[in-house]
Amino acid sequence: MESVRHVAGRALPLGRADVDTDQIIPSHWLKRIERTGYAPGLFEAWRTDPSFVMNDARYRGAAILLAGRNFGSGSSREHAAWALLESGFRAVIAPRFADIFRSNALKNGLVPVELPDETVTTLVAAVERDPTLEIAIDVERRTVTAPAAGVSATFPLDDHARQRLLEGLDDIALTLRHERDIAAYEARRPQWLPRVR
Amino acid sequence: MSTRLEEVLGFVGAERDRHLAEASGWPRTVILCAVGSTLSQKVWERHVVRRAAGEPDLVYIDLHLVHEVTSPQAFEGLRLAKRGVRRPELVLATMDHNVPTNEEPAEPISARQIAEMARNAAEFGIVCYPMGDANQGIVHVISPQMGLTQPGMTIVCGDSHTATHGALGALAWGIGTSEIEHVLATQTLAQPTPGTMAVTVDGRLPRDCAAKDVILGIIARIGTTGGVGKVIEYRGSTIRALSMDGRMTVCNMSIEAGARAGMIAPDDTTFAFLEGRPFAPKGALWERALDEWRSLPTDAGAAFDREVKIDARELRPYVSWGTNPAQTVTIDERVPDPDALATDARDAARRALRYMALAPGTPVRDIAVDAVFIGSCTNSRLEDLRAASEVVRGRRVKDGIRALVVPGSMKVKLDAEREGLDRVFQEAGFEWRGAGCSMCLGMNPDVLRPGERCASTSNRNFEGRQGPGGRTHLVSPTVAAATAIAGHFALPADLR
Numbered sequence: 174m175e176s177v178r179h180v181a182g183r184a185l186p187l188g189r190a191d192v193d194t195d196q197i198i199p200s201h202w203l204k205r206i207e208r209t210g211y212a213p214g215l216f217e218a219w220r221t222d223p224s225f226v227m228n229d230a231r232y233r234g235a236a237i238l239l240a241g242r243n244f245g246s247g248s249s250r251e252h253a254a255w256a257l258l259e260s261g262f263r264a265v266i267a268p269r270f271a272d273i274f275r276s277n278a279l280k281n282g283l284v285p286v287e288l289p290d291e292t293v294t295t296l297v298a299a300v301e302r303d304p305t306l307e308i309a310i311d312v313e314r315r316t317v318t319a320p321a322a323g324v325s326a327t328f329p330l331d332d333h334a335r336q337r338l339l340e341g342l343d344d345i346a347l348t349l350r351h352e353r354d355i356a357a358y359e360a361r362r363p364q365w366l367p368r369v370r
Numbered sequence: 371m372s373t374r375l376e377e378v379l380g381f382v383g384a385e386r387d388r389h390l391a392e393a394s395g396w397p398r399t400v401i402l403c404a405v406g407s408t409l410s411q412k413v414w415e416r417h418v419v420r421r422a423a424g425e426p427d428l429v430y431i432d433l434h435l436v437h438e439v440t441s442p443q444a445f446e447g448l449r450l451a452k453r454g455v456r457r458p459e460l461v462l463a464t465m466d467h468n469v470p471t472n473e474e475p476a477e478p479i480s481a482r483q484i485a486e487m488a489r490n491a492a493e494f495g496i497v498c499y500p501m502g503d504a505n506q507g508i509v510h511v512i513s514p515q516m517g518l519t520q521p522g523m524t525i526v527c528g529d530s531h532t533a534t535h536g537a538l539g540a541l542a543w544g545i546g547t548s549e550i551e552h553v554l555a556t557q558t559l560a561q562p563t564p565g566t567m568a569v570t571v572d573g574r575l576p577r578d579c580a581a582k583d584v585i586l587g588i589i590a591r592i593g594t595t596g597g598v599g600k601v602i603e604y605r606g607s608t609i610r611a612l613s614m615d616g617r618m619t620v621c622n623m624s625i626e627a628g629a630r631a632g633m634i635a636p637d638d639t640t641f642a643f644l645e646g647r648p649f650a651p652k653g654a655l656w657e658r659a660l661d662e663w664r665s666l667p668t669d670a671g672a673a674f675d676r677e678v679k680i681d682a683r684e685l686r687p688y689v690s691w692g693t694n695p696a697q698t699v700t701i702d703e704r705v706p707d708p709d710a711l712a713t714d715a716r717d718a719a720r721r722a723l724r725y726m727a728l729a730p731g732t733p734v735r736d737i738a739v740d741a742v743f744i745g746s747c748t749n750s751r752l753e754d755l756r757a758a759s760e761v762v763r764g765r766r767v768k769d770g771i772r773a774l775v776v777p778g779s780m781k782v783k784l785d786a787e788r789e790g791l792d793r794v795f796q797e798a799g800f801e802w803r804g805a806g807c808s809m810c811l812g813m814n815p816d817v818l819r820p821g822e823r824c825a826s827t828s829n830r831n832f833e834g835r836q837g838p839g840g841r842t843h844l845v846s847p848t849v850a851a852a853t854a855i856a857g858h859f860a861l862p863a864d865l866r
Binding site for chain 1: 425458717838
């Protein structure tokens with residue numbers, strides 16, 4: 174994973190609540206075995222509607238997605254995070270994320286920024302008024318600033334997750350440093366636990 | 371410490387335990403022993419491999435279930451990093467999501483993914499039940515059926531419906547592909563400790579209500595984010611009275627309330643279900659396991675972060691009208707008017723009704739369907755098929771309706787055929803299929819055509835879930851069966 178310190182840029186005001194991962198990337202895209210090539214599938218069904226905000230040329234090149242409550246609900250497909258990243262998004266701002274999506278996003282360096290409902294509503298309205306409005310996210314300081322919208326806020330991100338984003342760490346290598354702890358745990362696992370083979 | 375202790379007693383759940391730990395200086399494990407812990411906390415604590423301040427716990431994973439769709443990139447990651455699978459004997463793979471269930475060959479893109487699953491399993495030494503195997507089936511159906519899912523275990527799978535296994539008192543949750551790779555390489559996961567939530571359902575379930583209606587009723591009350599960050603423990607006399615199949619239906623849809631997992635404390639129903647299954651402990655080990663399992667239920671003094679109580683007598687058979695699983699009404703009601711809903715639900719409701727092509731005020735029983743799907747990890751076990759078959763026995767599916775029954779596993783299929791259920795369904799005009807996810811998720815040949823409306827026993831009514839433009843209504847197996855006969859939403863009692 175690449176390290177992420179700052180995300181700055183224009184935003185796409187999606188604004189809807191309960192955007193599930195079937196909308197972010199429909200299931201027929203999941204038949205592929207590659208890790209890339211998902212950008213054309215992002216919001217595929219909604220993009221067939223010319224009035225869908227992603228089809229508005231003024232928002233082309235946005236680095237931040239502004240979404241409603243419970244973004245990324247439903248299926249555990251990490252393809253949702255991959256499709257967003259490949260489409261140029263580096264962060265999603267929403268009042269609340271579904272747990273698995275949030276975890277998948279963090280594993281891929283897509284910054285999940287949780288802000289209060291009112292703040293997200295303010296940002297959506299401001300970006301709808303002025304598509305060129307810039308938003309800046311500072312991972313180290315856990316802040317979001319958009320002076321033109323009058324927004325200066327902090328967002329929750331635990332120290333561990335923040336460090337992983339800042340350093341772009343390989344989780345597996347980190348865990349394997351604790352090989353002795355894992356082996357010690359394995360030695361005391363109860364005997365009745367099943368083995369598949 | 372005594373004055374601080376008094377302040378601490380004003381808190382509940384994890385907040386209280388955290389303040390107790392701070393006030394006393396004792397570790398979390400000691401606090402939980404002293405004040406009592408919940409089922410999910412006990413399982414979690416027994417799996418902590420490493421705990422360090424400022425880091426998420428590293429927890430051990432007892433069983434890793436793998437399927438063809440979310441795993442190929444994880445195996446590829448292992449290959450690129452020249453890593454192996456740490457404990458292949460704790461991994462089980464099957465093929466369920468994209469396999470055809472109608473004996474036709476898979477189309478080329480799916481076939482490639484299916485072949486990749488077989489190749490990865492062979493290369494990394496993992497047991498895999500391929501298409502056509504007697505053990506093949508939906509991953510969440512086959513593991514409990516073989517006795518691999520046991521109380522007190524930690525189980526993960528790259529699938530959000532992994533909470534199904536919580537019905538046996540296991541702590542089971544869905545993970546993404548990066549985490550799949552992590553578990554394959556280390557047999558552990560670093561995870562923030564989940565919160566706790568109790569949903570207590572007491573009382574006798576009304577006639578015509580099934581386990582599906584219990585969970586749809588719960589989601590209707592707590593919403594799609596009611597359980598975010600938490601493990602829901604389903605408690606109370608209604609839950610205790612459910613069979614294992616019914617409990618799996620309830621736990622299965624925990625994710626639809628946003629929960630990390632769902633669990634039910636193991637009891638005699640659980641032990642009777644497990645005893646004698648192929649992977650269940652035998653002899654002296656069975657006795658030792660029983661002792662351990664009996665220590666799992668939530669202690670009397672334990673506190674939950676959130677508690678919800680529901681009177682089962684208020685539940686009715688539910689039908690979803692919208693595009694998320696909280697957008698439901700009972701079958702006796704009408705499609706709601708968005709203007710009558712809470713302000714923050716109106717926009718979503720209007721959009722949902724447009725997508726579903728429904729007018730506010732339409733009685734649910736007046737809504738006609740084009741297709742009926744009985745299956746999925748929510749409702750494809752033997753009890754579900756028995757209940758649905760009783761409704762359709764001696765009757766005919768309404769002309770023009772496509773009706774499918776898709777058993778959750780090859781074993782469920784065989785067991786059902788031994789009871790003659792295949793004939794009951796086929797004589798009524800249902801298609802009787804092989805095992806797989808089928809029409810639940812639109813990534814195999816079973817899809818709705820644009821605009822088609824389906825009564826489905828699956829778990830998600832998201833836009834396009836069963837195929838682009840398809841319209842899904844979530845219901846129980848008996849309502850699905852009665853709807854197939856009537857041609858519109860109906861209860862079995864309506865047919866008489």
